[in-house]
Amino acid sequence: MEAGNRASTTVKTRYDRAITVFSPDGHLFQVEYALEAVRKGNAVVGVRGVDTIVLAIEKKSTPKLQDSRSERKIVNLDDHIALASAGLKADARVLINRARIECQSHKLTIEDPVTVEYITRYIAGLQQKYTQSGGVRPFGLSTLIIGFDPHTATPSLYQTDPSGTFSAWKANATGRNSNSIREFLEKNYKETSGQETVKLAIRALLEVVESGGKNIEVAVMTKETGLRQLEEAEIDAVVAEIEAEKAAAEAAKKAPSTKET
């Protein structure tokens, strides 16, 4: 436990020269390769509603003997902030740990919880530092960070990537097939609240993931209740709703005898 007490040591050795260096045409190949690692990671979707923010993440099939509960993909950074990532999970653990310490450290010195933007900036800053330091490689993950700023009811959704850039989003996806998901979101996004936000997030994820509660992990955050992980049964229920709506839409397309406005 080290909140408020951080010592850093640097040892100058032959392995201190930079790994991430510019190519002749201005690329940072290590960063781009890190983005490749992200593209291979599981799909993550984040949707921001009026009063609700939802993170949904693809659950790759767990080996039969593995205790699936030990692997939580959507984690709390603080009571009011949560994070999901796509890419190297071990790198994610390191970043999440540092972010959790920073959340408490901020509360200790500033007497106020972090804003979502502050902690996003911190994580992005950390990711950037590892693209400009000797002897280290970039973090191989992109994060989606959700939360409510203290003393307000405004929800936020941010994304960071291995280069260390970050920005705020109404809805976004990262990881496998994120382009298709983002296209879907661009076409179908509208301001939603409560359960509608959950449905939109799951619908987006189902574009690329096999449907079913055991393939998706969903967490919902509201100002009052904080982060809540949905049970498999709840997810199945929403998925069933979505399938029913899809089927009804298909049927309506096939029988256009009644004109609908």
Next chain:
Amino acid sequence: MESVFGLVGKDFAIVAADTSAVHSILVHKTNEDKIMVLDSHKLMGASGETGDRVQFTEYIQKNVALYQFRNGIPLTTAAAANFTRGELATALRKNPYMVNIILGGYDKDVGPSLYFLDYIASLHKVDKAAFGYGSYFALAMMDRHYRQDMTVEEAIELVDKCILEIRTRLVVAPPNFVIKIVDKDGARIHAWRESIKDSHVPAA
């Protein structure tokens, strides 16, 4: 001079502390809360150097919260007490924290517990404890009247006896006290005992 004391009941623990903030001969305020709620089921009553008291208890509180986020479950009361003692011990031979602590907590499997930590990093698990000049009177009263498995009403009666004794017999007795309780439903303020109220004077 600050008084903090505590005791363990049937399925709860109580920590009481005076609420005066004093600098030499000046009383800054009479409603200073010296019992920090460490997490949902832990109370940390602290007395000593004011700066150290606030700094150290807040530091412990944030580290207890960090543990919970990292590990998904809260620290037990015993673990929190041992962590706190470890921090006191580490700082002792360099830059000691001049803080005395009474840590009360409730764990589902163990029930209520009370820990005595002094500024030179002693740690004792106890049924009753007290710090400060008030301890002379509080400990005496508790030694005489304390029994195992008291109910909340009986325990509060005993706490009130201690407060009365402190008010009567201590020359610079603190006028106000706060009593906090922790049980299976969590840690919370139980009552204030005020003999002086900071009256709200409207601006001229």
